[in-house]
Amino acid sequence: xxxxxxxxxxxxxxxxxxxxxxxxxxxxxxxxxxxxxxxxxxxxxxxxxxxxxxxxxxxxxxxxxxxxxxxxxxxxxxxxxxxxxxxxxxxxxxxxxxxxxxxxxxxxxxxxxxxxxxxxxxxxxxxxxxxxxxxxxxxxxxxxxxxxxxxxxxxxxxxxxxxxxxxxxxxxxxxxxxxxxxxxxxxxxxxxxxxxxxxxxxxxxxxxxxxxxxxxxxxxxxxxxxxxxxxxxxxxxxxxxxxxxxxxxxxxxxxxxxxxxxxxxxxxxxxxxxxxxxxxxxxxxxxxxxxxxxxxxxxxxxxxxxxxxxxxxxxxxxxxxxxxxxxxxxxxxxxxxxxxxxxxxxxxxxxxxxxxxxxxxxxxxxxxxxxxxxxxxxxxxxxxxxxxxxxxx
Numbered sequence: 118x119x120x121x122x123x124x125x126x127x128x129x130x131x132x133x134x135x136x137x138x139x140x141x142x143x144x145x146x147x148x149x150x151x152x153x154x155x156x157x158x159x160x161x162x163x164x165x166x167x168x169x170x171x172x173x174x175x176x177x178x179x180x181x182x183x184x185x186x187x188x189x190x191x192x193x194x195x196x197x198x199x200x201x202x203x204x205x206x207x208x209x210x211x212x213x214x215x216x217x218x219x220x221x222x223x224x225x226x227x228x229x230x231x232x233x234x235x236x237x238x239x240x241x242x243x244x245x246x247x248x249x250x251x252x253x254x255x256x257x258x259x260x261x262x263x264x265x266x267x268x269x270x271x272x273x274x275x276x277x278x279x280x281x282x283x284x285x286x287x288x289x290x291x292x293x294x295x296x297x298x299x300x301x302x303x304x305x306x307x308x309x310x311x312x313x314x315x316x317x318x319x320x321x322x323x324x325x326x327x328x329x330x331x332x333x334x335x336x337x338x339x340x341x342x343x344x345x346x347x348x349x350x351x352x353x354x355x356x357x358x359x360x361x362x363x364x365x366x367x368x369x370x371x372x373x374x375x376x377x378x379x380x381x382x383x384x385x386x387x388x389x390x391x392x393x394x395x396x397x398x399x400x401x402x403x404x405x406x407x408x409x410x411x412x413x414x415x416x417x418x419x420x421x422x423x424x425x426x427x428x429x430x431x432x433x434x435x436x437x438x439x440x441x442x443x444x445x446x447x448x449x450x451x452x453x454x455x456x457x458x459x460x461x462x463x464x465x466x467x468x469x470x471x472x473x474x475x476x477x478x479x480x481x482x483x484x485x486x487x488x489x490x491x492x493x494x495x496x497x498x499x500x501x502x503x504x505x506x507x508x509x510x
Contacts, residue, residue, distance in 0.1 A: 123203065124203055124204075124205075125202065125203035125204055126397050126398055127204070127310060127391070127396050127397060127398055127399055127401060127402050128202075128203060128204035128205050128310070128311075128399075129150075129204065129205045129208050129269055129309050129310075129311055129399060130205065131148035131149040131150045131151070131205065131207065131208070131267075132148065132149075134149045134150070134267045134268060134269055135267070135268035135269065136267065136268060137149075137265050137266065137267055137268070138261070138265060138297055138300055139260060139261045139265050141260075141265065148207065149267045149269075150205060150207035150208040150211050150267065150269065150270065151207045151211075152267075153211045153264070153266045153267055153270040154207060154210055154211040154214060156264045156265075156266065157211060157214050157215050157218070157251070157264065157266075158214065159257075160218070160250075160251075160255050160257070160264060161255060161257075161488075162218040162219075162250045162254070162255060162488065163185075163188075163214070163218060165488065165489075165490050166183060166184035166185035166188055166217060166218070166220075167183055167184075167185040167490075168183060168490035168491050168492045168493070169183060169184040169185075169217075169220055169221075169222055169224075169490055169491060170182075170183055170184065170222075170223065170224050170491055171184065171187065171224040171225065171323070171327075182326045182330060184217045184220055187217065187322060187323065187326065188213065188214055188216070188217050189214075190322040190326065191213040191214075191216065191315065191318045191319050191322045192210045192213040192214050192315075192318075194213075194318035194321050194322055194376070194380065195209040195210055195212070195213040195311075195314045195315040195318035196209055196210045196213075197380065198314040198317070198318060198380065198383065198384070198410070199311060199314050201380075201384050202310065202314065202384070202387060202388075202410075204309075204310045204311050204314065205311050208269055208270065208273065208309065208311040208312075209311040209312075209314045209315050209318075210315075211270050211273075212270060212273035212274060212277055212311060212312045212315035213315040213318055213319070215247060215251060215270070215273075215274050216247065216274065216277065216315060216316075216319060217243075217247070218246075218247045218250045218251065219243045219244065219245070219246025219247030219248070219249065219250050219487065220243045220246075220247075220487075221243070221246075221448070221486060221487040221488075221489070222444070222448070222486075222487075222489045222490055222491045222493070222494040223440075223441075223444035223445075223447075223448070223491055223494070224444075225432075225441075226440070226441035226444040226445050227444055227445075227448055227487075227494075228241070228243055229445065230444070230445040230448040230449055230452075231448065231452075231483055231486065231487060233449075234448070234449065234452045234479075234483070235289070235479060235480075235483050237479075238475060238476045238479035238480065238483075239288040239289060239291070239476055239479070239480065240287055240288045240289035241289055241483060241487070242284075242287070242289040242290065244274075244275070244278075245289045245290055245292055245293060246487055247274055248271070248274055248275055248292060248293055248296075249292055249484070250263075251263050251264045251266055251270075251271065251274060252264075252266075252271070252296065254484060254488070268300070268302070269309060269311075269312075271302065272302050272303070272308050272309070272312065273308050273309060273311065273312030273315065274312075275293055275302055275304070275308075276302070276304065276306075276307065276308035276312065277308055277312040277313065277315055277316040278316055279307055279308075279408060280304065280305050280306055280307060281293070281304050282304050282305045285304065303403060306403040306404060307402060307403050307404075307405055307408065307409070308403070309399065309402060309403075310387075310402050310409060310410055313408060313409060313410035313411075314410050316410070317383055317410050317411065317412070320412075320420075321376060321379045321380065321383070322376075324379070324420060324423060324424070324427075325372050325375055325376050325379075326372075327427050327431060328342070328348055328372060328375075328423075328427070329368060329369075329372050331427065331430065331431040332368055333368075334436075336430055336431050336434050336436070336437075337430045337431065339352060339364060339367060339368060339371075341430065342426070345422060345423055345426050346418075346419035346422045346423065347375065347378070347416075347419040347420065347422075347423050348371065348375055348423060351371050351374050351375045351378065352367070352371045354374070355367055355370050355371045355374060379412070379416065382412055382413050382416045383410065383411070383412055385413070386411055386412060386413040386416075387409055387410045387411065390407070390409045390411065391409055394406070394407075394409070396409065444491075444494075447494055447495065447498045448486060448494065450498065450501075450502060451486060451494070451497065451498055451501065452482055452483075452486060454501060455470065455482040455485070455486075456475075456478060456479060456482055459471050459478060459481075459482070461501065462482075462485060463485075466481060466482075466484075466485040469481035469484075470482055470485075
C-alpha cells in the first residue's frame with residue numbers, strides 16, 4: 118500500500134473500537150463500523166426517512182429531496198471526504214446515515230412544534246431524539262433495546278457538531294447525560310474526524326439541494342442566483358463552458374460543480390488545520406482546540422450570503438409558510454388530543470402513554486409523533502379529526 122493511500126494516524130480503526138454497551142461476538146463478514154451502518158439501514162427509523170422532508174412536504178412532489186435521499190447524499194459526500202483525508206470511510210458513512218433519524222415529520226416546522234409542545238415536559242431536540250432512536254426506541258433485537266452501536270458511532274451521533282457539555286443543562290439532553298454512566302462518551306471533547314466529516318457533508322448536501330429544489334419548485338430562478346456568492350460564479354463558469362445549455366442541465370451541472378468546489382475547500386482547510394495544530398492521533402483530534410473538518414473563512418462568508426438568500430426566497434416564501442402553518446397545526450392538534458386521550462393512540466403507544474405522570478405521557482406522545490412520516494401524520498390527523506363513523510380497521 119502506498120503512503121498516499123495508507124490510513125492516517127488520526128483515523129479511527131474498527132479493530133480498536135471501544136466496543137458496544139452490550140458485548141457481542143464479532144461479525145465474520147463486517148467490521149464494527151460497517152455492522153453499525155447495516156443496522157441503521159435496516160432500522161424502521163431509517164425506512165421512514167423516505168417520507169420525511171425538510172422544506173417541502175412529501176406529497177408535494179416526487180422530485181424534491183426527502184430525509185432519506187438527503188441522508189444518502191450526505192453519506193456519499195462524507196465517504197468521499199473520508200477517502201481523501203485517509204480516515205475511516207465506514208464510520209463517516211455510518212454517522213452520516215444516522216444523523217437525521219430523530220427528525221420528526223414536516224422538517225423544521227415539525228421540530229419547532231414539538232419543541233413548543235414539549236417545553237413543559239423536558240423539551241425536544243432532534244439530535245437527542247436520534248440518540249434515543251439508536252439506544253432505546255428501535256426494538257429489533259432480543260438482547261437489548263436500540264441498535265447497540267459501537268462507542269464511536271454513538272459518540273459521532275451525539276457530538277458530530279462538537280462538544281455538548283454546554284447543552285447538558287437543557288432538559289432534553291438529560292437522556293444523554295444519564296446514559297450508561299460507566300460508558301463515558303467524553304461529552305466535553307470533539308468527536309472523531311469521521312463524525313466531523315459527516316457533519317460538514319450535511320452542510321454541503323443541504324446547501325446544494327436547497328438551491329436545486331428551490332429552482333425546481335419555482336421559488337426562484339437561476340437568473341435570481343447570478344449575483345449570489347458561490348453559486349453565481351459557478352453558474353457563470355458553467356455557461357461559459359457549455360454555451361446554449363438548457364436551464365435544466367445548467368442547474369444540474371452548476372450544483373454538481375458547487376459540490377465539488379465546497380469539497381475541495383473543506384479538504385484544503387482541514388489539511389491546513391491538521392498540520393497547523395499538530396494532529397497525530399485520535400486523542401489529538403478529541404483534545405483539539407477547534408473543529409478540524411471545516412470550511413475556510415472565505416467559504417463560510419459566501420455560504421452565509423447564500424443562506425440569507427435561501428432564507429428570504431425559499432424558507433420564508435409564502436407557499437412554504439402555508440405548509441409550515443398547516444404542519445404545525447396538525448402536530449399541535451394531535452399532541453393535545455393524545456395527551457388528553459391516550460387511548461386513541463395505537464395500542465402499543467397507548468400503553469406507554471397510559472400513565473398519570475404528565476412528563477412520561479408527553480414523552481411517549483412525542484416519541485410516537487416524532488416517528489411519523491409526513492404522509493402518515495396527515496392521514497392520522499384526518500382519521501382523528503374528520504368525522505367518519507365507519508370503524509377504521
